[in-house]
Amino acid sequence: MILATDILGNIQSNSAAFDALEKDYLALDWFEVDSGRLRRQTTGGRDIGFKNSKGTSLKNGDVLFHDTKFCVVVRVLPxxxxxxxxxxxxxxxxxxxxxxxxxxxxxxxxxxxxxxxxxxxxxxxxxxxxxxxxxxxxxxxxxxxxxxxxxxxxxxxxxxxxxxxxxxxxxxxxx
Structure with a gap:
């Protein structure tokens, strides 16, 4: 399981930092973006646990985790x-x-x-x-x-x- 506690950036405002990485999306409903703790599975099948240490609302494109191969990106569902x-x-x-x-x-x-x-x-x-x-x-x-x-x-x-x-x-x- 991937554990994350911070928002590491946003692919919409800082796309160059994450361009080379595979994007794995964490799909959230609009009312989940203020959650203090989340435990979900990404669209790629990875388990992720997120504790919102700063208490800021998640936005479309927020990066919760990245390494040399991939990053986990928030996708707010319509x-x-x-x-x-x-x-x-x-x-x-x-x-x-x-x-x-x-x-x-x-x-x-x-x-x-x-x-x-x-x-x-x-x-x-x-x-x-x-x-x-x-x-x-x-x-x-x-x-x-x-x-x-x-x-x-x-x-x-x-x-x-x-x-x-x-x-x-x-x-x-x-x-």
Whole structure:
């Protein structure tokens, strides 16, 4: 069994370091990329155990192990997703509120497009409310996902929304 504890790089951002090696893929579902410990078999039949020592989410292309012959690379599997396209900022807020109340991670694909893992009740809710929605097979990347794991009365921050999504910010020092 291969034992790994760190992410050694990414073949998408540093392909030259891993070009000469055989790629053996570790297929993961979108919800497994935050796991602290994994024990799986790669597509090539190798057993691998991974303990996420830094606690960072795994991404497509992350290299978990390599030697002189091969490397083990993460492949996030595509899944059925809901693609929601709000027309206004108010619709965006309402949609995010409905999704957030269900504790579902929201992936933002663009300024006017949200993506979540497909859930039948959520699909029917948005369909009933008249939002523009589609079903699509896609990879849910955690790097684009908004999640709040913990909220307390002591948590203090202020979210400022601007006309452009890129100008919005979260002030963590706010009272």
């Amino acid at each position: 899944c059925l997703c809901l693609i929601i396209r709000p027309n206004t900022q108010l619709e965006m807020a309402k949609i995010c509120f409905d999704i957030g109340n269900r504790h579902i991670p929201i992936a933002i694909r663009s300024e006017s497009e949200l993506m979540v893992a497909f859930e039948e009740p959520l699909y029917h809710l948005f369909e009933k409310q008249g939002y523009s929605i589609d079903r699509e097979i896609a990879v849910l990347e955690q790097t684009q996902t908004l999640r709040i794991h913990q909220w307390t009365r002591n948590t203090k921050f202020k979210v400022t929304l601007a006309k452009n999504i890129h100008e919005s910010f979260i002030d963590t020092a706010s009272n």
